[in-house]
Every structure is written in C-alpha cells, then in structure tokens.
Amino acid sequence: MKKTVFFGALTVAGLAAGVASASTLDDVKARGKLNCGVTTGLAGFAAPDANGNWDGFDVAVCRAVAAAIFGDGNAVEFTPTTGETRFTALASGEIDMLARNTTWTFSRDTDLKFDFVGVNYYDGQGFIVPKALGVSSAKELDGATVCIQTGTTTELNLADFFRSNNISYEPVPIQTNAEGQQQYLAGACDAYTTDASGLAATRATFEAPADHVLLPEIISKEPLGPLVRHGDNDWGDLVMWTMNALIAAEEYGVTSANVKELAAAPTNNPEVNRLLGTEGELGAMIGLSKDWAVNAIAVSGNYGEIFEKNIGESTPIGLARGLNAQWTNGGLLYSPPFR
C-alpha cells in the first residue's frame, strides 16, 4: 500500500511537469535528445545489438536528424514501437518522429493526422516460392496455399490480386515474419508473401537460398518513410530536408569520407556549397546551424552509403537498389534542389 501512495505522488508530479509545449524543435533542443520511434526489430531496418546500440536503415534516418540538430548522431532516444503502438506514440507526443518502415497511405496522412515527410524505401509486396514448385509467375499460383501475416495490408493486397486474376488460394495465417519463415520452410505453405525487402532478408537466412525464388510480380505499392505529427510544419520541414540532404549528397558525390573536406572551403559546385553551408544561409532557415547537413551526412554517410551498409548487396540481406536508385540511374529518388 505504501508503494501505491508513492506511485500516486509520482503521477501527480508527472502531470504537473508535463504542461508546457513550445515547438517540437524547441522541445527537442531543451531535452537535448531526439525521441525517435523505431520497430522492435526488423532485419536491416532497425535492431539493437548485444549492447543495446540501435543500428539499421531506419535508425540511420533518426541519427541523421539528431546530428543535424545537435551535431551528435547519438543524441537519440530510440523508442521501440509495435504495429499497434506506433501511431499513438507519435500522436501523443511520446516520440518526435517515427521511422518504422511505415507505408505512406492516404488515410494515415489525412485521417490519422500525420505528415509523411518523404520516402526512404520504395517497397512492394512480393512472393517467394521453392524452386521445386516450378512456378515462374504469381499468376500460376492457382489453388496454392499462401502464408500471410494476419491483420496487415498485405492480407488485403493478396486477396485483391488473386481476385482480379480470377484464381484461388488458401491462406495460412501467421503472426510474425519469423513464424512465416518457419512455416514456409516446414512446407506448411507453397508460397510466402510479404514486403519484398522482408522476403529478401528472409531468403538470406535460408541454408540453401538458391532453392527459393522471388517471383517477379510486385502486387502492391509500399512507399516506406518517416513521419511526424500534423501541426508543426517547421519540424516536418526539418526532418524532410534532412532526408533530402542525404539523398542529394549521394547525387552530388558527397560521402561521409569527403564531407569534412568539401565543407572546409567552397567548391566549384554551388549546390554542394549551399548544402554544406559554405554558401548561403540554408541552415538558419530551418532553425539550425550552418553545418547541419555536414553533421547529418557525417554520421553514417549519404543515402547510398546507408543503403549499402544496412540492406545493400554486400550485406546478407542483399537488396538491389531497384526503385531506390537515384533518378539519374533510373530510380525514383529525387531530392528537390537546395537553394
């Protein structure tokens, strides 16, 4: 009973302390840390290591934003969120931004009152089947059993795809990706469907990856990106342009290795100069220091470096750039100009 009283007192104290809210950037600066929501664990995108240090493709976005604000990529509190808790955590202000492989959809942007600030990974739902099944297209999967995570948009996409192609399937409901791997390997289903990045990561863990093929059909659009709350456009701009800075840095050949050197003195590329703060006052316009982009890029490199380090072809996950290449290379990444 004594403890309960103590907890009650803590609640009152917490309530009293919490009634103050300026702009998100001011809050973050006053706190000295960025609160960033991530997933509880998704290979390549976000995972804590044995010492609790977070690493991954989504995590790199958080670190870049923290570095743009504080000049320190470690000034981040990572809050693990599940599919159920992620949106409330953001809406209630528990986290300042969410970078958790979340698909940009109409209703999330409008009805849930969030702002997606861009796309850091263009994903889509695909299929994996054993080579022995002898199928080369998803349209040949008539009557197949398909492992599918319940309660996700993938379930709906799957039903739409099969109905529009006039073929039938039998769903095998599963809860998590790990369970999906086990069921698929145990032969409980002919095909496993989830986001193509997840399928690639899954296949990389198989003993004989070559015995399984990813079918060419991508049956949905899953643009994944970081998001912020409605209502603080300055903060949304900051996150958006930090991400754009990473993308633009790759386009202009600014890497973590040469960024300090390029920022030391103006180069003969005015766009790079404005990005790195040796020319113009772009940093001040979003309430940050001149070298905000330098710090953001210095943490884990430009977009291409982050991609290669976490999910690229040199990693076990081995994703090709595909749609996520720069627009100059036939991809969809296109940062608006820095001027």
Next chain:
Amino acid sequence: MQGDNISYVRTKMLPEATPPVSQQGIVKWVRENLFSSWLNAILTVASIAAVYYVLSGFLPWAISPTWSGTSLANCRDILSEAGRVDDHGTHGACWGVIRDRWEQLMFGFYPNDSYWRPTTALVLFLISILPVLFTSLPRKLLIGTAVAPLILFWLIWGGSLWTPITVGVGFVLGAAAFKIGSDRSGLIVAVLASLLVTILFWLFLSGPIATVLGKVIPIYLEPVRSKDIGGFMLAVIIGLAGIVLSLPLGILLALGRSSDMWIVNKLSTGFIEVIRGVPLIVWLFTASLLLNYFLPPGTTFDLMLRVIIMVTLFSAAYIAEVVRGGLAALAKGQYEAADSLGLDYWKSMRLVVLPQALKISIPGIVNTFIGLFKDTTLVMFIGLFDPLGLISAIRATTDWNGVYWELYVFIAIVFFIFCYSMGRYSLYLERKLRREHR
C-alpha cells in the same frame, strides 16, 4: 532305532533364500508399477513410445557442438564440418545465440558493468521477505522489510541514495502525523493529516533536501532508465512488484466484497468484476495507449510503472476471489467465536479469520502468482523488451536472423525454473502450516 531323532519340526533354521527373481529389485518394481494389468501395460508401452518419439527428434537436434558459434552462418559451418548434414541441409541447434545474447536475455540493455546491481537487488529482496515468510524469525526484522523497497529501487534505477531516503522519511513523517492525529482526535483527521504531511513533504521539501545532502555526502549510482531494463529482469520486476502489491490489495478487496457495508461491498464487487471481465492485454493497451491521450503531451509517466500498476490491479482482482473462497470455506463458528471474544472487526480478521482463510487459499494464491509471472510476457505487445520481445530484436540482427527454436527453448527452461520453485515453495508452506491431524 532312529525314532528318537525324528522330530516333526525342523530344528535348524534354513538359510534365508533370495526371493524369486520376479519378486525383487527392479523386476518387482516394474511389474508392480508399469505392468500390473493389461491396461497399464498398454499405457506404459504407449508412453514409452511417445517419450522416445519426442526425444529422438529433440535430442539429436539439441545436442549440437555449436556453443561457440558467432552467427547462424557460422553455426552451419560448424555443423557441416562435424558431418551433421541431411537432405534438408545441416541438422542441429545453433546454441551460439544463447552464449552471445544470454546476458541480454537476462538483463535487457542494462549497463554491462552494473549487472551486480539487479543481482544484489534480487538477493536483497529474497532476504528481506524472509521475516514475512518465516514467522519464527524475530519480528524486528520486519523494519528491514519495510525499508527494503527503497533500497531495491535505488539499486535498480540508480541516482542519488538521498532520493529514496527522503521518500522514506516522508513515510515516517506521515506515520508520525497519523499517530499524533489519532491520539488527539479521530481516525479521519489522522488519515488526512498523515496524507497531507507526506505529500507536502514530497512536493516541497524532499527534492531540495536530497539535492543538498547529495552535494554534501554524494552517494551515487549511475542512473539507469526504465527503457534499458529488459529480459527476465523486466519479467521479474513486474512479476514480483505485482505479486507483492497485489496480495494486500487482493485481501482488502476480498474483505470488501464479503463486507456488510453496502458501498464498500458494491465498490469492491464492481472493481473485481470489471477488472476480471476484461483480458489483461486490453488493460496493458489501456496503460500504454489510452493514458497517453488523457495525459498532457510530454508527460513522462514511466511505461513500466503504468504496466506494474495495471498488472497489480489485474492480479489483485483474481487474488480477491481466491481469498474470498478461503473466507467462505471457513466455518461460521470461527467468525462468531472471534466476535464473542469481544474483538473488533480488524482484530478478528487479523487474529482469527484471515490466518485460517489464507492458509486454505495458498494453492490458489500461488497459482495466481505463477500465472501473473508468465503473463508478464504480454508486455511484448506494447513495445517493452521482455524475454519474448527480445527474441524478435535478436532475430532482427543480421548475425542471428533465422534462429528460432533455440531462443524459445532457453526461455522456456528459465521460466520453468522460476515457476517450479514457486510451486515447490507453496507445497512447503502448506505442509508447514498444516494444523489438522489427518
């Protein structure tokens, strides 16, 4: 001639013969226990077949030379070097993941060099509840039990020692105010005075005093945030806090539900039915999601604290019903006897009714506790890293992506150890408290 020597009975004892083979040693035991009838024989054979089937699948997989594996790929290399390959690839568990991550499964992201703190706290907790569990110990040790929660809090969350001490002083001041108040005027005044004194002290005095003392005599442990606490440590903290807090609350609720006072009765009944009528996972979501909307933005009301409160309330409702069963099982004569001795309500409950009712309820209470301890794994769904939540985090690293059963087996074993010891302790307690001569 020889007639004198003939006797009807043997004069010398025969040496002891060994019993027939079928009546001794292992054969006898097997015959009596396993094959005493046709039905038993069939059941025995079927059981042996079932056990063999399970073990023949499990053991060849589990006994695997992969303790030193550094990643799933490395484990597979070790296995194929050892020749453990069949049609489906290598065959064997990858225990390297346990060697690599067992500390994380135990302590979550607690700082490595501070592992001694939660360990000490657990030992201290076990010592401090001894006076409660074993009535033969001197009663003065209970003071230590009352102080222990503050020390435990300090050990686990760190910070300045003076913070918990000043909080404790607040309790002492409250108790003093209660004593003075109840001596001078009525009970209600005393309760109000003690609440007022305690809260005012905490709000205005304890903070500055702790700061000043911390500067004069700094006794300081590196602070650890709740979000760094995970794994079995999280399960144990939530479980033990829930157990310790829900027992008194549950007893009060049980007394309330069997009370004659209309309001108390209806409130207790309503509380129990509402809490019990909704799944725990819903209450956990309430704690983590719904509260966020009601609290002002930026409120830092620790998620772990919210979970502990919810778990406590939830199991208190169950405990209340278990204890009510114990109260109902008691003969009416016991209540009447207590009344006829002139004891007031609280005294009769404390001295006569509850000791007997609780003794009857022990198996049910321990059952609820074991259930509560295992239910702590549900916090995974609100993003806390309990052992099961850590599994998905571990699996998300490139080294261990694809590892599945090894982690579950490890966690199952640890949970079994915890729950089995609780069950054994309850049996011991029942035997110790048995007063009837059956």
